[in-house]
Amino acid sequence: MLEHAASGEAGFAETAPPPRFEAAAPAPRLRIGLLNNMPDTALVQTERQFRRLIGGDVELSFFSLASVPRGPLARAHLDRFYAPHTALASAGLDALVITGSEPKAARLDAEPYYADFTGVVDWVAQGTVSTLFSCLAAHAAVLHLDGIERRPMATKLSGVYSCATSRVHPLLAGLSPVMPVPHSRWNDLPEAGLLAKGYAVLRRSDAIGVDLFVRDASSLMVFLQGHPEYETDTLAREYRRDIGRFLDGSRDTFPDLPENYYTDDAAAQLDAFADRARRHRAPALHADFPAMDATPPRPAAWQDGAARLFRNWLALVAANRALRMASEAVA
Template structure:
């Protein structure tokens, strides 16, 4: 089945070239089925790139998915045009009266700031509170995962000695959880962040399940026992080139970044990296959509 996206969204052309089945809003209105309505709060600076990455992963399902994009009203991104935001995004006041089957909260390059010092923190906490009654299940990615752990479960973050960047091996710690159904016992996930969360605090929390972890990168996939929240501290949505683009960007800025771990072939930044986490990413999104969104949402919201 297709993923329903706004007409003329730039990601649509890219996905079409990849032979991914998309459908614009006009055609979707003729489909006599109950689609899933997914809201994406996109906090990443390169919004168009993140749109494509997430839509690609949401497309691998027999379910029709309607997508709406949300941006913060209290902070305006400097890396995307105003016309793009006006055409394809809504603010919280525009959608707060609606209910959604699922929601994705992306990462943001602000993890070194205390949560309360983030410009849009108050707005984000209002949105996170709103999800309790208006969204069936929420997937939080990277900083979004840290924000959810802090707001919903009181688990803070701590700063790492240096930026954690690279592709790291992870172990599946629970094999009877639907989110991991079909997963390998070991898989790789990209990470790109300056902070982490304490594994012991997650394990000690009565409302949380630690699904996967890495010796080098720490906790990765955390699930609330009520299935309301899926928190992924890595970037399973990243393209093969994303970590490399971040590395070269920082190098050009004179920041002398560390080469991402186990990412470039032969550890050579001039060689093209391979995507070794694609299958795991598709599986996580498919299982989330099926077991935590589709299977749990009433056919008709009251």
């Protein structure tokens, strides 16, 4: 029997070896770019904010528009860590985040960087799987793409606002139907104008209008009027900056306190300082501004939702990249 078994006879049929399956190669890491147009004072902070939301599981590269005016310290940082926007087309990016910038001109198309910016917008429409436009970048993009003009508001919109889902979309998967979102802007986009041009509004508020909207064509364009990337103290730092500008005469009106942001005790202290500053306006008074740790904001209730929003966006980028690669392989 042993001989028969060894030879494969007497009922011991020889069988083919089991098939070998090659493990599928892991998908390459997403390559995400950040085109950071923020002013010098917020350049590194904005870089840190988006780096936190995008996470460490992607290849993140930094780019800048040469036409955005810079001081020597910011220029040195950009020269060391950033590539020029002209390198975007050869960077092999899957997606791009484009930040806004502090407005300097009454019209966006009069900003010194507008021509370079619109060239990038034209490229991303075909050159990336998706692009996310933040605040003023969203305003400039829809002006270029569809001629939608932003509208100036009587006062700056600043604070944390409840924004409600208005349309089901994978970007909002797992998020509560109403989410707090920081906003900080002087201008607004008309919801009716966006809808008329085919944009889909995903989240909005009766108090502040559109928060999040998209344009889904060959490349998914995501537009944010708010700032989900903000850290806990970002609005406080902006408020302090704007008070300094009032005290030194750079702006005519005292800034409003950010809404739904400070604790009640902090708001009372800041309101008392505001009354004093309006009566005795002087640059030296800035030294008496209440300390940041003495006037704390409320906990940053928007940050978990912001992290989920960006995870959803990256998942969409990965899925759409896979579809695009499969389509190219068939072609």
